[in-house]
Amino acid sequence: MSNIDRASVITAIERLAAAMERDFDMLNTADGALGDGDLGITMRRGMRMVAENSATIPDDLGLALLQCAQAFTKTSGSSYGTLLATGLMAIAKSVKGQSEVSAGQVSELVAAARDKMQARGKADLGGKTVLDSLDAVAGATAGKTGTAEVADAASKAVDDALDALRDKKATIGRARIFADKSVGMDDPGMLAMNRIIKALANREG
Amino acid sequence: MSNIDRASVITAIERLAAAMERDFDMLNTADGALGDGDLGITMRRGMRMVAENSATIPDDLGLALLQCAQAFTKTSGSSYGTLLATGLMAIAKSVKGQSEVSAGQVSELVAAARDKMQARGKADLGGKTVLDSLDAVAGATAGKTGTAEVADAASKAVDDALDALRDKKATIGRARIFADKSVGMDDPGMLAMNRIIKALANREG
Amino acid sequence: MKKILNNPNDYVDEMLAGMVAAHPEYYRLHGDTGKVVARAQKAVDGKVGIVTGGGSGHLPVFTGYVGTGLLDTCAIGDVFSSPSAEQMADAIRAADQGAGVLRLYGNYGGDVMNFDMAGDLVEFDDIECTTVLLADDVASAPPAEHEKRRGVAGMVYAFKLAGAAAEAGGDLAAVTAVAQKAADACRSVGAALSPCTVPQAGKPTFEIADDEMEMGMGIHGEPGVWRGKLRTADQIAGEMMDRLLDDMPLKTGDRVSIMVNSLGATPPEELYILYRIVKQRLESVGVEIVMPLVGRYATSMEMTGVSFTMCKLDAELEDLLKAPCDCAFWRVG
Amino acid sequence: MKKILNNPNDYVDEMLAGMVAAHPEYYRLHGDTGKVVARAQKAVDGKVGIVTGGGSGHLPVFTGYVGTGLLDTCAIGDVFSSPSAEQMADAIRAADQGAGVLRLYGNYGGDVMNFDMAGDLVEFDDIECTTVLLADDVASAPPAEHEKRRGVAGMVYAFKLAGAAAEAGGDLAAVTAVAQKAADACRSVGAALSPCTVPQAGKPTFEIADDEMEMGMGIHGEPGVWRGKLRTADQIAGEMMDRLLDDMPLKTGDRVSIMVNSLGATPPEELYILYRIVKQRLESVGVEIVMPLVGRYATSMEMTGVSFTMCKLDAELEDLLKAPCDCAFWRVG
Ligand SMILES: Nc1ncnc2c1ncn2[C@@H]1O[C@H](COP(=O)(O)OP(=O)(O)O)[C@@H](O)[C@H]1O
Ligand SMILES: Nc1ncnc2c1ncn2[C@@H]1O[C@H](COP(=O)(O)OP(=O)(O)O)[C@@H](O)[C@H]1O
Ligand SMILES: [Mg+2]
Ligand SMILES: [Mg+2]
Ligand SMILES: [Mg+2]
């Protein structure tokens, strides 16, 4: 398999949009247990807008991801949408002007997103948030260059991250007020990132 | 027995005040079923103030009753207190300047109170209110002159009035909104007048 | 009982103490009963006095509307209970500036008897008194018996309009005529979703299921015209406007003020949702809305629900409505 | 759900539509998202802009305080949800009169992220932005971590004080400094008795027994410091004053404004009962109360409960507090 380009971004968008339709209730429910129950709404609404406009995304992957980011800043004020947009904009900045990105770059791009999102949300790593999923992905894909190899590593990493953090207390966002209750439960944002990565990596089911 | 004078008014006040202490809960409960549950409060508070000041009541029965009326206009804004005060003032007007009243005058004095109270409250006779009790007393005592004879007639009349009106619907005051529920139940104001008349007539128990 | 209080018997006294402490520039307690509220500064000599009174638990009604361009004094009773005739007499005396006093209040049996009795009591003081009763709740009796209707939020308009007439120097007859015109121009209807608790009673004034509402219910929980499943905001607003417009038909070119009033717990968010429909309905029949009032103007403590009051204006009433007034709860101009 | 609404998804849009329809002299909707409220009349060129934003369901906070001497614009989200970064960026642009814009809002994770993101978005427009966060809720974190505290009713003081400074012609640095001083001078604490219902969720934000209260609860139902049997008004007021005075000790001669605020359903009657104690406590330590605010200034729809906010004043802040302001919910001067 080859590099990531406009065509593969469009394919990924389609898979991701479908995944978010499918996981709408599951994500709302997970967020409902520890937060305000809107994570499915945030993701479906954002991905619907991304998908609607996917025909018009430019070849420049930087501009393409910027357009995706805007779908989230426009449709939602929920934390997750804003964090995703922040991460997408960080990646967009790195790949601006390029129409192709290699699988070998995935690790550093995910790390860039993680760092920008951490700066925005001021959460610590290990705090049982989406940052931990991204950190796991960045770590697991580091040094890997093959598309399949990267996809496998990323989709295993998001599972491992869930397992590693499940028994910790939530420390961030609305879930923090349910800190005790959150032990043994998955962080909704980590759960969403699990589904996102698997859809992007085409490692679902 | 002789005419009604300052001494007998004071005795009557004592009996009445005691009766209202005794009937406090009963009257609140009766009013609570069909109204706002304050009739015992109104009567006890008013009679306490009347009793407290009974040592200072003048010989002029008109002025004496005016002082009693004021106890009610001062202590309560509930309908019953105001109606009682209205009735007392009507009687006070009739007996102004007199230090004695004969039992033979009771009927016309009660009728005068009834009429003034009717003018104030704009209720019809037969409407299942205190007016019906007073009307029954005025009727039953008419033509009678002996103190005991008047006392017997009055205290029978208030019982008869309760019996006669019990199965009617309430038409006046707060009880009107419970019109259907009120069938079979005594009007709280008629019940209070029953106890008042019996205490005044010394026909309790 | 989800209420913040001390001894229920002290609810009203403590409320009044706090109110005058918080707003000494507007209110003072008058007399020794502790239940008469007067303007911090007595109005000028020769101004017609306007007095009101009634039970507590309806803030800003009644006491809140004591102020410039509004009321002079107010006698206040326990929660949902009439003040005593003596308190009302005190309030009348305190309202008098030598030009007579208008008694302006809602049509409730106890209040009427006591204000009448208070009139007898002040006869000795040679204070000329007139009376105007608000009977604006269309759900409480049919048009043929309109004088039996309860007085509700329409009194806010009457306070404002009569208050402005008095402040402008009208004599007792003129101020009374304005008040009567205002009372005649007002129609109200309410709908309740949940009750309130009278402190001394300690239990809710009525029971209602969580998915129910009652159309036409009175502000003390008096039964309304129907009880049923909670409807949508647009349906509720539509029916309430129907009821008002049936009772007082309007035509193109008419000018009205309309109040969309929370009975207490219903938040302004929901009043605004209702106001969309109110405005559409009036505009669709060519009626011009003047100075709409959306907020908490006449309440029943923590009751959930709303009332609408329509006040039809002629040129005189419109000028009076727009005249300045000032109290802790409402300011115009 | 004792709420008057149509489709829960339309709650905020319909609320805003009704609000601007009811008060066209104060508010207009700006931009195409329908969720940015601006002054009916844009302020003069060269005035520093003040923007705020946050979730709906807190009227008069946030949108209600758009007005002269207060805010320029406000981005409003769904009930208890942050507006989007794009909406905030729109609001910032609309607030700009060429002298820069102060972002003045409460310390909530989502709002902070979005206002920061909005700052990135308006970088291209060359609008200079500053930020002041309210973090006044003493129950939400200990003094050592005061920057983690939630922002609650203290923002009303900050809006007023910064708004007055901007109206008086201060530049962005000066207005920001006043806002920060105001934020630092405010301490709040709340107590809740019953929850509210977020329309889209359709169920109460928390459960609580009929005889219970929760001290220190947040305005969205965030857990407080204790839950227990409902106490008396005087006990509640006493504890709340203790908590405020522990956090910001005052001494004889200090001047403060104090807000006794209903979270929604709690009626003004009960606020006044509380105010007695508030006043006694402050006066007993020789503190002078300036312009007490007793009413509904920052709410959570139909939640039952109260909050107290103490704002310590120096001469500058006191002048700014007394300066005129005007919006549909609050007027000074
Ligand atoms: N400050 C933060 N830093 C990192 N991740 C965060 C932060 N706040 C929230 N999250 C993530 O977002 C998820 C919740 O997203 P979302 O439902 O959009 O939040 P909300 O509705 O409370 O604004 C959490 O499970 C967590 O993974
Ligand atoms: N308008 C009226 N005319 C005659 N009697 C009345 C009238 N209103 C009330 N009553 C009498 O008063 C009684 C209720 O008195 P009270 O409890 O003081 O009334 P409330 O508390 O509703 O003011 C009724 O049972 C009735 O007998
Ligand atoms: Mg959420
Ligand atoms: Mg959210
Ligand atoms: Mg009663």
Ligand SMILES: [Mg+2]
């Ligand atoms: Mg009563």
